[in-house]
Amino acid sequence: MTAPAAGAPARPGTKALLALILAVLSYSLVQTMLVPTLGILQTELDTSAAGASWAVLSSTLLASAVLTPLISRLGDSHGKRRVLLVTLALHLLGNIGAAAAWNVGSLIAFRAVQGVSLALLPLSLGLIREVLPPHRVAFGLGLTSGLVGGAAGLGLLVGGLIVDHASWRWLFVAGGALVLLALAAVVRYVPESRPSAPARLDLAGALLLGLALVCVLLGLTEGPTWGWSSSRVIGLFVGGVLFSAVFLRWERRAPHPLIDPALLLGRPIAGAHIGAFLLGATQFVFYVLVPKLAELPTGLPPEAARLVDYGFGASVTAAGLILIPGTLLGLPASSAVGRVEGRLGPRAPLALGLALSAVGGAVMALFHAREWQAVVAYGVIGTGFGFAMAALPKLIHDATPPHAIATANGINTVARTVGGAVGSQLAAAVLASRTISGTSLPDDSGFTLAFWIATAIAASGALYALMTVNRLTTGGGNGQEFIRTKKEVADQVMGE
Template identity: 50%
Template sequence: MADPSSRVVASLVTAVFSYALMQTVVVPALGLLARELDATPTWSAWILSAFLLSSAVLTPLLGRLGDLRGRRRVLIGVLVAYAAGMVGAALAQDIGQLIAARIVQGAALAVVPLSMAILREAVPRERLPFAMGLVSGVVGAGAGAGLVVGGLLADHLSWRYLFVLGAVLALVSLVMAARWVPAGERTAPGRLDLPGAALLGLGMVAVLLALTKGPSWGWASAPVLGLFALGVVLLAVLVAVERRRSDPLIDIGELTDRPMLATHVSALLFGAVSYFFYVAMPLFAQQKPVAGAVGFGASVTVAGLLMLPGMLAIIPAGTAVGRISAALGPRGPLAAGFLLFAAGAALLALGHAAYWQHLVFYGVVGAGSGLVMGALPKLIADIVPLERTGTANGINNIVRTVGSVVGSQLAAAVAASSGPVVPDSAFSILFWLGAAGALLGAAVSPLAAVARAEQHA
């Protein structure tokens, strides 16, 4: 009979992979979706933005609900909603219905923090770093696989199969979770902080909406500046409200504690530098090398395959976090990951004219990404008590999402600054920015380590 904890890990890996794959699988098909559903570019952009904004609102709330009411129960509810959202998207008849389905799908990001909390309960302590690293690695590897799978399905089948695949994966994950994930014994005291959740959700929506619409509305336009101002005001009110609550969604003291603050800054930086590559590498691969332009003129599928080795490198790197921590201490994996990321980024900045350079150098970036992704939940587990694991990981994931939006918008701005044809210098700038951001992450990472890992066992 299989070890019960191995079954738990298998079910959580499947659930997280389902989310991660579908996070990016629509990216290669955005143009096709716009044509098939007769949508303008503005409306088609909401296929991604609606998912992102929904995740920002729901993830911390669902993570906290799991801490309060039981992670297994909330995980199953999230997977049911996710499956329904996938079915709705597969059956969508217009762009409005598809966007509504993507809003429902946004709940799935909560699978990641809920999984981290379940692992702390169900997996023996000596195997916990490996399990956390594996689940974290699957987030990155699944996102990379989504680019390849999305390209294949978009090139050869109907776009509806993107969501049929998602529905099947969600249902398989639901069955595995229902059979193998234990109910758990420990839940946090207190009530769900609805005012805090509303303020956090609205504040994050305002900031993320400003970031996503800034390029089209204008960064200095009244709507964008107003959204930024509204977000700052709402988050300031959130701080004031949470300081007075005995059971806050956001523990301000915990958030401003140096190790936790450094962990969130690391997540923000990682989200940003990762998206420099998600934007730059497919763009370079698909750009036709005519009239002095650089690129490979490759198909969507080939562009995704060029990133696949880097995405696959994430999983073994993530599972090595425990061994590196034992050898170098708790700060070792995060610092090593950022340094490895910086090295791969610098190599790409220096040479990216050949296929093998993209395959090999992005493989180095992927290995660094795996270490960073595996280290962050391990550091959070060292900082917070078990009953706040889902909440803290949920906030960390949202911080990384904000970084991703910043990185994607900055990358898009650099790429578009020279007109319709992106010059080689723009790609070099993006890769150097990735290296610089990763070096900054390496400088911050020692501050994220704590010397009290035994405190919340």
């Protein structure tokens, strides 16, 4: 055996892992950094609240949900590193354009371009399997995915600091600098992907899946404005179901499917996707409501502020600080997933993470009158998010063959994104239903009810994980479970 070369790193793949973490952070930080700009954009770009919301959230949400499965599939068939570099380059262009946006329409367009950035997560998770030795893969997956959840609080804090002291355009300058750093690190430290067999792109499947996701997400986004019982919203949801059914039927017959139905419906992969959806819904209830609770009654007219007898009156920056302890606690939790799985089994980390989030949610529902109570409660919630976020890619890794790992992670990422859209709209709907008498201001009981609902979602997810996430084959990661279920899923799709 040849001795290691002098100066070789003690832990192989560390620099490549750090480069991939930078790539993931260039996506996750930018998303929450922009949340504090909603009111500012409405004023400076002379637009409506809906226009500002589309610029900050909706355009990127729709584009990312549609593009992520397609980009992930390209990564599996044409090389994950190559596609990762192209995606980072497009993300950088989106940041540059957004920084120079001249009106809300151009900002919405450039934010849609930035929708490619969601695919950085599944591509990076797929590359971790290639750049790290087998005994470090679980650690790499846990740390990288845990940072995605942890970046929420940090992004709000950084965004608040920039908005408080400079123009909102500097958010995109800072984001672009991070993307450029990630791009340079990937070029320098991430090796070429393993040889892959390029397949013809399933454009019809991509179109059908895109239409299904756009229908669902547009319905969720515009539901509060158009009315949940309006014909347009109901038509969008019905369209989402119909396009999904046609998509599954088409993928079963396509010679080179965009997504093999077994990656959607096969066991235990389907359990991981449902877990991701429930986790996303839980996360976004707290991401939306905890900062809002912290900031009230700041920003309200004096006559309205007198009616709000709850909240901490915090600035955007201080509201972000409330989430930081939970963020920091989530990081060691995410890196410990491999050890927890080794002792308690593959279903334990996801179940444990969602259960901890439920416990923290219950504490938040009962006690949120003081800042320290919110900090403690979100500390428990954030620890749970760390376990759950890291558990999902590990479940995907153990159940999926190498040639489909980015695609499977892409589906899982989209499932969490759709869950996040449901959670954010659920939080908004609950607040709108519980208002201070004679006003449109949310009542404290609305926050309490929303926190209990998030607690119930997380608890149901924990029970689901315990009951349905099956024990994987020994030496996971070889895709045997995926191969075994292909026939079952084909029969299910065809109704045989």
